Amino acid sequence: MNNLAAQSAHLADTTSIVIDEVFPHRAEVLWRAITNGDLMGRWMMKPNGFAPEVGNRFTFQTTPAGAWDGTIRCEVLEVAPLERFAFAWRGGDEANVGYGSKLDTVVTFTLKRVQTGTRLRMEHSGFVLPKNDTAYTNMGKGWVKCVETLSTVAGEQA
Amino acid sequence: MIEATPVSVVMRALADPTRRAVFERVAGAEEITVAELTRGSGVTQGAISQHLKSLKQAGLVIERPEGRKVYYRAQPDGLEPLADWMKHYSIFWRDNFDKLRAVLKDIDPEDTSS
Numbered sequence: 664m665n666n667l668a669a670q671s672a673h674l675a676d677t678t679s680i681v682i683d684e685v686f687p688h689r690a691e692v693l694w695r696a697i698t699n700g701d702l703m704g705r706w707m708m709k710p711n712g713f714a715p716e717v718g719n720r721f722t723f724q725t726t727p728a729g730a731w732d733g734t735i736r737c738e739v740l741e742v743a744p745l746e747r748f749a750f751a752w753r754g755g756d757e758a759n760v761g762y763g764s765k766l767d768t769v770v771t772f773t774l775k776r777v778q779t780g781t782r783l784r785m786e787h788s789g790f791v792l793p794k795n796d797t798a799y800t801n802m803g804k805g806w807v808k809c810v811e812t813l814s815t816v817a818g819e820q821a
Numbered sequence: 822m823i824e825a826t827p828v829s830v831v832m833r834a835l836a837d838p839t840r841r842a843v844f845e846r847v848a849g850a851e852e853i854t855v856a857e858l859t860r861g862s863g864v865t866q867g868a869i870s871q872h873l874k875s876l877k878q879a880g881l882v883i884e885r886p887e888g889r890k891v892y893y894r895a896q897p898d899g900l901e902p903l904a905d906w907m908k909h910y911s912i913f914w915r916d917n918f919d920k921l922r923a924v925l926k927d928i929d930p931e932d933t934s935s
Binding site: 689 | 827902906907910911914915917918920921922923924925928929
């Protein structure tokens with residue numbers, strides 16, 4: 664490990680999109696909404712071949728871009744009833760910029776009972792980014808725009 | 822007009838921790854030379870040059886030759902592909918949460934708050 668790499672080692676390799684909200688419903692209702700294929704289709708996208716079992720492989724069909732046919736390939740990674748539901752989210756193509764670019768990410772839903780209902784935290788992780796404030800502050804409007812758009816950016820060690 | 826860089830190229834350029842550190846040092850300085858970057862880095866000047874070349878190809882740094890020296894600086898729009906890409910997904914989830922709220926109301930009208 665050289666000095667430069669050591670300097671950078673503490674920096675996170677990936678960034679997540681995190682949305683954390685409280686819904687005025689019981690955890691059982693929320694759990695059904697996020698792990699039932701028909702209901703998923705009503706608020707997210709309609710999954711093909713989905714079953715809430717670890718190892719299950721399913722797909723979402725979205726708008727194609729360039730060489731990518733628009734298929735998001737998913738795999739159920741974790742099913743802890745009323746607590747956690749996680750799946751891999753892979754798709755895109757090397758040649759695309761922005762929408763449709765290659766990605767290998769993970770979506771994790773975490774549920775928590777609270778007094779007013781259920782707290783749902785969605786983390787879409789695995790976006791590889793440099794993580795250094797000086798880099799961001801010096802990178803001009805592009806980055807500022809991005810940070811403004813993301814409600815919460817939580818960089819975590821992959 | 823610079824050709825937009827595919828986001829995967831930007832990511833690959835930044836995936837290497839040493840190269841990311843080089844980029845961060847360039848971004849943190851107004852302008853910096855290879856010699857300055859090499860000093861105290863623990864890697865050779867040749868290695869630094871290679872990293873700078875990758876960063877340049879990814880559209881993250883630009884160079885300005887002056888006499889026998891070459892000055893490097895961060896390309897202001899270098900991270901734009903990443904920003905656009907992340908923005909797409911953050912909007913996607915934000916919208917989905919709104920839709921989820923409506924679906925829950927529909928399947929569970931007797932919510933706990935009423």
